[in-house]
Amino acid sequence: MEFIYSTRNPDCPTAYSCEEAMHTRCEMLLPRMAEPDARALAEEVWAMVKEADERYSRFRPGSAISAVNRSAGAEEVEVDDELFTVLELCDTFRKATDGFFDISANEISRSSGRRWILDPARHMVRFSVEGMRLDLGGFAKGFVLQKAVNAVSAATNCAILSFGGSSTAAIGIHPLGSAWPVSVAHVYYADKAAHTFRLENCSLSVSGKDMHGKGHIIDPSTGNTVEKDGLVAVTGPSAMITEVLSTALWVAPEEKRKEILSAFEGYEAQDIRCLPDGTARVLTI
Numbered sequence: 001m002e003f004i005y006s007t008r009n010p011d012c013p014t015a016y017s018c019e020e021a022m023h024t025r026c027e028m029l030l031p032r033m034a035e036p037d038a039r040a041l042a043e044e045v046w047a048m049v050k051e052a053d054e055r056y057s058r059f060r061p062g063s064a065i066s067a068v069n070r071s072a073g074a075e076e077v078e079v080d081d082e083l084f085t086v087l088e089l090c091d092t093f094r095k096a097t098d099g100f101f102d103i104s105a106n107e108i109s110r111s112s113g114r115r116w117i118l119d120p121a122r123h124m125v126r127f128s129v130e131g132m133r134l135d136l137g138g139f140a141k142g143f144v145l146q147k148a149v150n151a152v153s154a155a156t157n158c159a160i161l162s163f164g165g166s167s168t169a170a171i172g173i174h175p176l177g178s179a180w181p182v183s184v185a186h187v188y189y190a191d192k193a194a195h196t197f198r199l200e201n202c203s204l205s206v207s208g209k210d211m212h213g214k215g216h217i218i219d220p221s222t223g224n225t226v227e228k229d230g231l232v233a234v235t236g237p238s239a240m241i242t243e244v245l246s247t248a249l250w251v252a253p254e255e256k257r258k259e260i261l262s263a264f265e266g267y268e269a270q271d272i273r274c275l276p277d278g279t280a281r282v283l284t285i
Contacts, residue, residue, distance in 0.1 A: 001046050005035045012175045017042035021053045022141050024164030028148075031158050031175040041155050045148045052147070055083070056140040058133065065136055072116065073130035084123045087116060089240075090139055097248035097260050103134050141167050142205060142243025149203070149239055160199075166206045169239045170199035184233055187274040194272050194280035197235060205242035206233045207250035208272075229273065232285070236267035245269065249285065257285045 007013045015030040015038035026049055030038045055064045064083050071077050079087070090103045116134065117126045141163050149169045152159050159171040160180050170180040179200040183193035187208070197204055208231035234245040241264060249257050249269055261269055269285040 001042060003039055003042055005038065014175075015039070015042065017046070019046040019049065021046070021049045022144065022163060023057075023137075024141075024166075026161075026163045028152070028159060028161045030152075030156060033156055037155070041152065045151055048147060048151065049144055052140060052144040056086070056136040056144075058135050058137075065134060068125055069133045072125050073127040073132055076119070076122075076124040076126045078122070078124055081123065084118070084120075084125070086136065086139070086143060087118060087125060087134075088120075089143075090136070091116070091118070093139075093244045093248075096263050097244070098252070098256065100252040100256070100260065101138070101244050101248040103136055103139060104132070138247050139240075139244065142240040145169055145203070145239040145243070167204075167239060167243055168199070169203040171201065173200050184231065184272060186278060186280060187229075187231070188276055189278050192278050194231065194274050195233070195270065195282050197233070199235070202235055202237065203239035203242045204233060204235050205239070205246040206231055206272075207246040208232060231272040231274070232269060233272055234267055234269045236264070241267065261285055 002018045004016045005013065006016070012031050013035070015033055015035065016027070017030070018025055018027040020026070026046070028042065028045065030041065033041070054060060054062070057063050058065050058069060060066060064079065068077050068079065093101045115128055116132070117128060118124075145161060145163050145167050146169070148161055149171065152161065153171050157172040158175055160168065162168045165185065168182050170182070174180045179198035181196050182199050182204055183196040184206055186192040186194040232246050232250040234242040234249065236242050245261065245264060245267060248260055252260055257269070261267065271283045271285055273281040275281065
């Protein structure tokens with residue numbers, strides 16, 4: 001964990017902390033907190049984030065989701081309360097987004113009618129066919145960020161957290177008295193902002209291709225990586241839901257986006273088209 005405490009502005013001492021987790025750089029800014037309190041809070045949050053990373057990455061052989069992937073095709077697997085809740089939430093969001101948000105990790109998992117079966121009474125999970133695999137990478141970051149927001153909100157009413165720049169949550173307002181300005185980087189120019197959002201008790205999630213023009217999000221209906229230009233940015237109260245929606249809206253065809261978004265009250269989405277001249281076109285979905 002990196003931790004820096006600055007008193008350069010005596011009216012607003014500020015703590016900055018970061019940690020490498022969830023395959024990205026996680027950062028937080030804690031203004032107007034005493035140094036011992038800020039350090040203790042940062043340690044608490046990063047311990048929680050790293051624990052979740054170890055539990056929900058399918059690329060870690062000892063993770064909880066890896067255990068499910070190894071065995072649930074042949075027999076029922078008992079999981080703890082939180083993982084069962086995560087799987088229930090993912091299935092709920094799959095249905096609410098018309099299937100465009102899906103944690104299936106391979107072709108067998110995405111085949112029609114092949115799903116994970118949940119037994120709420122016993123917290124058991126079973127796959128309907130052998131060979132299925134689940135990947136929580138598109139969900140866990142938002143889920144854990146929301147847990148971090150809950151922990152930080154219990155200690156302060158002024159903070160901002162960012163997981164890799166694509167998932168950001170603002171608590172309260174900026175210490176200077178206005179909303180937190182959060183910029184989305186231009187796809188073609190790393191030093192330019194494609195658009196700046198103003199966040200107040202609000203989360204932001206951005207999905208799309210990276211600076212190298214590479215996509216990593218799978219279209220569940222085809223099993224192929226989504227290949228299209230532009231970014232989708234979603235703002236709203238929950239970091240978990242903005243993460244889900246930015247993924248689903250990025251995958252969904254344009255004619256389906258409004259319908260999907262309408263099922264989530266309090267959330268807004270923008271289609272950001274970065275142009276080669278360094279400007280961007282921003283359209284409300």
